[in-house]
Structure formats: C-alpha cells, structure tokens
Amino acid sequence: MSKFVREELTVNGVKTVVYTAGTGDPLVVFHGAGTVDGFDFAEPWVEKYRVIFPYHPGFGESDDDPSITDIHDYVMHYLDLFDALKLDKFNLVGLSMGGYLAAKFASEHRHRIKKLVLIAPYGLYVPEHPTADIIAIPGEEIVPMLVSNFETFKQRLPERPDVEFIGARYREATSFARLFWEHPTDPKFPRYLHRIKMPTLIVWGDEDKLIPVQQAQTWRKLIPNSEVMIMKRAGHIVQHDKPETVEAIGRFLG
C-alpha cells in the first residue's frame, strides 16, 4: 500500500481519486462494486508495471456523479481520465463490475488495450448459471458470500458495522443500483464482445457464490482470443482466497 501515491483529478467536474505505483508499462485496474477489499493485492505487479488504480465516480474515495447512469457513461469517464493521465495504450484488469466495464471499454477501444484480464466479471445474462441478484441480497448476507475464506476476510471489516461503514456500502450500492436496478444486464452487450481481439485472460474462483464459475466458458466463447484460468477453492474475490492468482496474472501479462 505504501508504494501507491494518491492523486486527485477533476474529471467533468467530479473529484476522481487515482492511486499509482511503479514505473514501466501501464496497467490499469478497475475495481468492482464494493471497495472493501482495497487494492494492496496489486502490489506484486508494481515491480514490473506502472499500476494505476482509479476509484470510479460513486465509489471509494472518488466523488459521486449522478449523471453516470449506465456502463457506457463510465467508459466515457475513463476516456477523459486517461486523457488527463496521458495514457494511450495499457494493460487492463477488471474485477467483477470492473470486469464488465473493462470488457465494455475493450470492445469499444480495442486498439488501446494490450492485454485484458477479467476476474469474475459481471455483466452476462447466463440463464442456466445465473448471477446472484446482489441488489436483493441483504448486506450482512452478501459479505460472507464474497470469499471462500471468510475468517481471513473478516480482518478487512469493522467488528461491528458502524454508521460510516454502513453509509459507505449504501453509497456504493446506490451507485451500482443507478446502473443496474431496472436492467441488471444489457442484452446487447454480448453481441459486441467479438470485437475484443487482444489476448484476454478470464479468471474465476470455482467457489464463486455470486457469479457462477460456469459463466467463464460463456465469456471464453464470446471473446475470440481468450483463455480461462480457474482457481480452486476460491470465491468471488479470487485473489483474496488465492493470492497466487496475482502472480499467475503477472505471468500472463508477461
């Protein structure tokens, strides 16, 4: 964590916080809908890459932008942020909702992405292996569903959820609901995934309780140059349960 430098930018009038560490080839990480798990997992990549971890508007340390109402608005936000950061081509890693955003970005701006990593990405409607409706699951039930090894994950949570913690989760749930309450998935999204041509790694935990591991194969079929890496005894936050996932992704990135 100490290696990361915090930077505040104003993007379309919205305070956007970006953490950066390392030099070398840029590697952007898109977080998921909850920022409890932080980004210190990305430390091993810092040796080789300039790791860039932005907080999406509406999440973590960035301010709210209620005018962002669908995933494409986030794509447009990142076009502006990457301009400000003078980022042209980069590697992109997305987790969960951040995986959906990463895939969306890559399908529209493939020339800018060198390699793509999707970790348990949200966003596909797979009727035979449906994503849990995370909006409908009570907060206290969803947290244990995030990982296989809840005992170690607990250390990242307050012992008793206080008002600030509850407020932060409510805020992020609101930002998520702003996009997905009425339409959890976009039926047109898979139609354009074939435009993702760069080498793509799809990572999943075989004990994912939110987005079933079987969806990995659907993603693989839709993205031409993709491969799947399944981590055993890992839940939705794969890298928490299996820290070696981070090294394995590093090897894929080269």
Next chain:
Amino acid sequence: MAPLRFNAMHFMPYVHLPENHKEFKTTWVNFPNKFYDPEKGHELYQQYFEQLVLADRLGFDAIVLNEHHNTVYSMMATPNVVASALIPQVQKARICVWGVPPNFMLPNRLAEEYAILDVMSKGRLEIAFPLGTGMEYWSNPVSPVTAREKFRESLKVMLQAWTTDGPTTHYGKFYTYRFLNPWPRPYQKPHPPCYIVGTGSPETIELAAELGFGYSSVFVPQKTALELNQRLRDRATHYGHTIRPEQLPLLNFVYVAETQEQAEGEYIIHLQRFFEDYARSSPQWLAPPGYVSLEQLKIRAAGSDRMHGGFDFKAISGSFFIAVGTPEKVANLIGDWATRMGTNHINSVMHVADMPHWKAVKNMTLFAEQVMPRLRSSGGAR
C-alpha cells in the same frame, strides 16, 4: 380556527397470518403470498367496506384509502379500484385516495383515473401523492435511485393534464407526451385537493411547499410532525403559498371505549400487532439503494426504526398521535393536538391489524357520537 374535520382511515389488512409468521423476518416484499386466502380476503373486504360505509352514515367527513404492495399490511394494492366500489355506497363523505405512488403508474393514466373518481363522486375526491415506501420499490420494477426525480416529473405531467387545456405536450426525462389530452377532466377546479404524504424527507417537504400542496407526515413522532408542519408553512411562504390548517392532516390512531381500562383492554393488543406484525419490515426493505440520501441513511442507521417492529405502548402513545380511552380523554387529546399542530384536519385510523369488526364498529360509533360533537362544539381551538 375552522371547525374540525374528521376522516376515517383504513389500511384493510389481511388478518389471517399463518401460525408461524414470526419465523419470517418481515411481512412485506417477500412474505409468501401463498398465505393469502381469497375466500377470507372476500369476507374482509365485505367487513371493511361496511366499516367505511358506516363511517359515512355516522357523519365522518371523509374516508381515506391508501396503497401498499406485497404485504399483509394492506389489501389495497390498487386503491382506485377500492374507491370506485365505495363511491356509490358512500353518499356524503369525501373520498380520499392517499394515495397511489405516481412512480408506479403512467402519469396520464393516473390523472385519468383520479378524474374519473372525481367525476363519479361529483367532486368528492381528495388525493395524496406518496413517493411510495422503500418496500414498494422492492415490489415494483422502478428504480429507487431516480424515484424523487421521477415523482417530480409525474406530478408536473398530472397538474399540466388537469390545469391546461389539451392537447399539450411534455418532453421530459422520463416521459414523452406528444398529445397530453386526457378525458375526462376532474370535476373540481382546477383539480381535487392535493397533498403529499411522507415521513418528512426534506426533498418531499420542499416539493409540497413549491406546489402549494398540503402535507401529511406519517409515522413520525409528535415533535417531528410539529417541526415538519412549521417547515412546510415556512417553505410554502417562500414560494408564495399560504398553507391552510386543513392542508395539514394529522394522522392518528384512535380507540374509544366506555372506560379507560376497557379501551386499553380492547385495543392495545391490536395496536401491538399492527407495529410488530403488520408493519414488520427491515432496514433493507425500508431503504433500498438510493431511496434516501446518504445523510438520511446515516441518521436512520444511527437510530433504530421503532415504528417497524418493537412495541412499548407507553412509549409509543407518548411520542406519537395515539388516543386510547374515554370519549372525554380522546376528545381532549385530539383538541390539544389540533391546537398545537395548527390543523383542523383529523385523520384517524379507526381499525388496526386484526381488530374484529365489532370493535371497529363500536369505536367509530362512540367516536362519532361522543367525541366528534365535543370537538365540533369547541371548534378545535382550546
């Protein structure tokens, strides 16, 4: 102050809860509807209609209906249907639909339905616009995140439909009307009396003030209700409106009996079941994502929500508008409330939870015959 006005409000609960209902964390949203028996439901409608028709015969000034979904709390998922059944039977009293959350209807269609009720009743309709509780958003395919914005636009469309000769147009964020031209139009001009009903969100009060609508706070402590009334008056003045006493309906729970002991003995168990069983919700149901501001959410998270589960009669009747006792005691309490709250509009729930028919009939009769005359003669200002 103008003479007091008395409403009989009804929730029309489904009272046949299963034996094991306590095993369910809430009786809203996902409480299984297999527990609804339509034959028993039919009997209940008969009783409840009889009670509201009786309210009219007894001289109540209005009957009040409202809307809730996916719950035993109310069998009025669509109160306009209930209102239309009652209109031919309720001959004098005003018909208050307080009301349909506009977010769950197309606004032109809601404007039409209300106009139909107003014409059918020869101008006896009154309307309240609720945003809808959090529970209604879990039960309807409408985002709570944009609920307030959509609510505002719906009201704009409806008012335009009623007050501007059609056809007109509306090009909004949520709705497009190329020909806004609803038939029929309301009997009352420019439209039936309108209120906003809510639990006191600052955004909602502001909207009522801006539109010059009445405001009824529900399930807030007396102290808060007093502040909300004052806030509405102040903010309405800012927009050039003057709020009249009758625009501030005072929601209260009433039970009248021959003695104090009898009143408490006959009533408290039903009031307790109302709060513990029928209003049994959860923080998640009450505040879906985006339904309240982060600030409001933190206030709610910091204090427990006593009105949805948990019951202490002394505490509850001390801080909320609950009058249980002899006609004299109930009349005194209501008179005091009216004076303190600056209202002459008394909106009383005369039946709660699984109260049997005979108690509701007795309660309304004693109220009409022994409480209303005391208050009417005093004019409410004590």
